[in-house]
Structures are given as structure tokens and as C-alpha cells.
Amino acid sequence: MSDQLKDKSQRRERKTGKAPSEGSCGVRSKETTGRTKDSISTVSCIDELAHHDDNARMVISMENTYQMGPYKRFPVPAAVEILKDVLTSYLQEEKYEVEWSRQMTKTICEVIRARVKDLMIPRYKIVTLVHIGQLTGQSMQISSRCLWDASNDTFASYSFKNSSLFGVATVYAAYFE
Numbered sequence: 001m002s003d004q005l006k007d008k009s010q011r012r013e014r015k016t017g018k019a020p021s022e023g024s025c026g027v028r029s030k031e032t033t034g035r036t037k038d039s040i041s042t043v044s045c046i047d048e049l050a051h052h053d054d055n056a057r058m059v060i061s062m063e064n065t066y067q068m069g070p071y072k073r074f075p076v077p078a079a080v081e082i083l084k085d086v087l088t089s090y091l092q093e094e095k096y097e098v099e100w101s102r103q104m105t106k107t108i109c110e111v112i113r114a115r116v117k118d119l120m121i122p123r124y125k126i127v128t129l130v131h132i133g134q135l136t137g138q139s140m141q142i143s144s145r146c147l148w149d150a151s152n153d154t155f156a157s158y159s160f161k162n163s164s165l166f167g168v169a170t171v172y173a174a175y176f177e
Helices: 003-016 045-055 076-091 096-119
Strands: 125-134 156-160 165-175
Touching: 003 076, 076 096, 076 125, 076 165, 096 125
Parallel strands: none
Antiparallel strands: 125 165, 156 165
């Protein structure tokens, strides 16, 4: 068969899907001399397709609720009790150390966030901040700024102190419309 006829038949097979293209997915092709050679690609087609599917996100369409305010308000007293319990249990007998306080701050934040989310208050975004510092007679002022809806958004805060350290935990609850 001539080269032109081979090209036409290969194009027709590619269009109909009967045979994969020469350079794809580990296909062995024949050279004009009759020897076989390995293609450059060694990844299977299935793995390649699955890899692309991991990046795709499923689109979720939701109806509007037209809900402008929360059905259930964020319970500030319950959040303060959680903060008090967690700070007291984690920091009661501890001495201040720099590396320890870095890890403990992350741990306490995760525990507080998990316990506040267990309250299952719908449509509130939770932000947790914890500060641990050495108690050496200094003063400290902590402030924060954000966009705030005074009718729906709220916060809870608790300070703990022992002989060598202090801890301040704050939970912000921002209503998500």
C-alpha cells in the first residue's frame, strides 16, 4: 500500500475510534522497516483520564432561600463555657516555653473550633484566635478589624492566667447569608 493510502486509513480509524493514534498511551507502532518501537508515553490512558477528573469540581446548584437572618442565634454563653473549659484544661499546670506555646496555640484553636462546631449552629462561619504569652509584668492589647453586621455577627472571648503564662481565646461567629 502506498503511504498516502496508509495515512487515509489511519485518519479514518482515528475518527471512528477503532484504533488509537500512534503517539498515545503506550501504543507500539511499526516503522517502515518492520521493526517495532516503544512510544514515548508510558502512562496508561485510564490513569491519564482519572488524573484530569480529580481536578474537576462538581457544580452544586442551590435554590435561593431568601433568608435574611438566622433562625437560631449563636449562643455566646455556651461558647464562653467552651473557651473556659478548653483553656483551663490545657494551660492549668503548664510553664511557658516558646516552642511548646507555638504548638499548643494550634492545638487549642483546633479543639475550640471543633467544640464550637459541635453546637451545630447553621449558617455561621467560625473564626478562632488563641494567644499564649509569658507572664512577666508586661501589658498587651489585642485588637481586630473586620466587616461586621452588628445584628447577626457576634464573638465570645475568655482570658486565662496562671503563674507563668496567660492565654486569650476569641471565637468570632459571622453570619453567612
